[in-house]
Amino acid sequence: MHHITTIVTGREWATLTWSDGLTQSLYAPWLRDNAQDSQTVHPGNGQRLIDIADLPENAAFRSATLSTDGSLAITFDPDGHESVYPASWLRGFAAPAQDPYGPRLWPTGFTVARFEYGKIIADRDTERNWLTAIARDGIALVTDAPVEPETVCAIAENFGFVRETNYGRLFDVRSVENPTNMAFTSAGLMVHTDNPYRDPVPGLQLLHCLQNETDGGGSLFVDGFQVADRLRRDDPEAFRILSTTWLPFRFHDATVDLQARAPMITVDDKGRVVTIRYNNRSIAPADLSAADLPAFYDAYRKFSHYLRNPEVEATLRLAPGDCVVFDNMRVLHGRKGFAPGKRWLQGCYADKDAVYGRLRIGDDKTVQQM
Numbered sequence: 001m002h003h004i005t006t007i008v009t010g011r012e013w014a015t016l017t018w019s020d021g022l023t024q025s026l027y028a029p030w031l032r033d034n035a036q037d038s039q040t041v042h043p044g045n046g047q048r049l050i051d052i053a054d055l056p057e058n059a060a061f062r063s064a065t066l067s068t069d070g071s072l073a074i075t076f077d078p079d080g081h082e083s084v085y086p087a088s089w090l091r092g093f094a095a096p097a098q099d100p101y102g103p104r105l106w107p108t109g110f111t112v113a114r115f116e117y118g119k120i121i122a123d124r125d126t127e128r129n130w131l132t133a134i135a136r137d138g139i140a141l142v143t144d145a146p147v148e149p150e151t152v153c154a155i156a157e158n159f160g161f162v163r164e165t166n167y168g169r170l171f172d173v174r175s176v177e178n179p180t181n182m183a184f185t186s187a188g189l190m191v192h193t194d195n196p197y198r199d200p201v202p203g204l205q206l207l208h209c210l211q212n213e214t215d216g217g218g219s220l221f222v223d224g225f226q227v228a229d230r231l232r233r234d235d236p237e238a239f240r241i242l243s244t245t246w247l248p249f250r251f252h253d254a255t256v257d258l259q260a261r262a263p264m265i266t267v268d269d270k271g272r273v274v275t276i277r278y279n280n281r282s283i284a285p286a287d288l289s290a291a292d293l294p295a296f297y298d299a300y301r302k303f304s305h306y307l308r309n310p311e312v313e314a315t316l317r318l319a320p321g322d323c324v325v326f327d328n329m330r331v332l333h334g335r336k337g338f339a340p341g342k343r344w345l346q347g348c349y350a351d352k353d354a355v356y357g358r359l360r361i362g363d364d365k366t367v368q369q370m
């Protein structure tokens with residue numbers, strides 16, 4: 001474990017030097033705001049008791065001393081507030097650990113990891129491995145689940161909560177008369193993300209197979225983050241257009257008219273792709289200026305070609321009792337057409353944060369605060 005060797009303080013800034021040579025700048029108002037003492041945070045639940053406006057505007061260092069246990073004791077100006085900062089806590093900001101549950105792009109020849117339903121239920125380690133695969137790969141297959149209607153909801157409830165929508169708590173994916181959605185026909189579906197017309201978009205989708213007795217009906221999946229990164233590498237301008245052009249998405253039937261606006265590719269403050277919205281059925285007519293339309297169409301067409309590249313696809317044939325769980329903000333899904341009456345899936349949605357939340361909790365902590 002690294003320890004602090006020296007601290008040099010000015011008025012608003014201090015510099016720590018660590019035993020491995022790393023230096024860390026500390027801003028007094030930041031340290032004061034993030035103090036861990038019982039006047040600043042509740043000792044039981046760790047939640048902050050003060051609001052930034054309750055603190056003096058001109059927080060500065062009055063004194064800073066290294067304790068024998070390696071922690072840093074600070075007295076602040078102007079109010080004389082004292083607080084102690086454990087070395088391990090400070091170090092976490094100097095050298096942040098890599099997120100163990102961050103996405104890992106699919107390698108060539110990627111295959112979807114499989115987990116037996118009974119083991120997920122019975123064994124916490126298998127459950128963790130399953131959730132870790134969902135987090136890192138954006139997809140995992142549960143096998144040998146009961147071939148019973150509504151099992152899909154029970155699977156989601158292993159880690160979180162079903163997100164009910166206008167399609168119901170769960171939806172039947174089979175061919176019906178007068179379908180409100182092309183998913184409820186026997187037609188093939190190009191890879192897509194579900195429900196880009198919803199705000200927020202569903203984070204996870206589960207599809208549980210009850211019947212699949214047709215030659216067709218195969219499932220395909222594409223790592224949208226990887227395809228978006230390829231587009232960015234090959235054609236930065238196309239990527240820029242798709243990540244900055246807000247588009248309308250829409251679904252309407254007799255009971256709802258859902259509309260949302262968002263880009264096809266959403267990028268975070270660090271330039272990482274965080275959400276893909278791609279659905280040829282529910283993208284609404286792009287309301288772009290004449291000047292922007294041609295370049296938008298070039299970029300859109302290019303992205304679509306990239307998504308159809310068989311090299312980036314993972315294929316599965318769902319058998320009764322299989323349930324595929326995937327990140328609907330990252331992994332696109334599609335299917336081949338099938339013979340009506342011979343294939344039946346049940347689907348539901350859930351929020352992604354439940355997966356990460358459950359993974360981070362670890363085995364040893366049983367009580368968590370709201």
Ligand code: OGA
Binds near residue numbers: 218334
């Ligand atoms: C869906 C869908 C795929 C399938 O219901 O959203 O895309 O394999 N279904 O039937």
Ligand code: ZN
Binds near residue numbers: 183192193194333
């Ligand atoms: Zn779908």
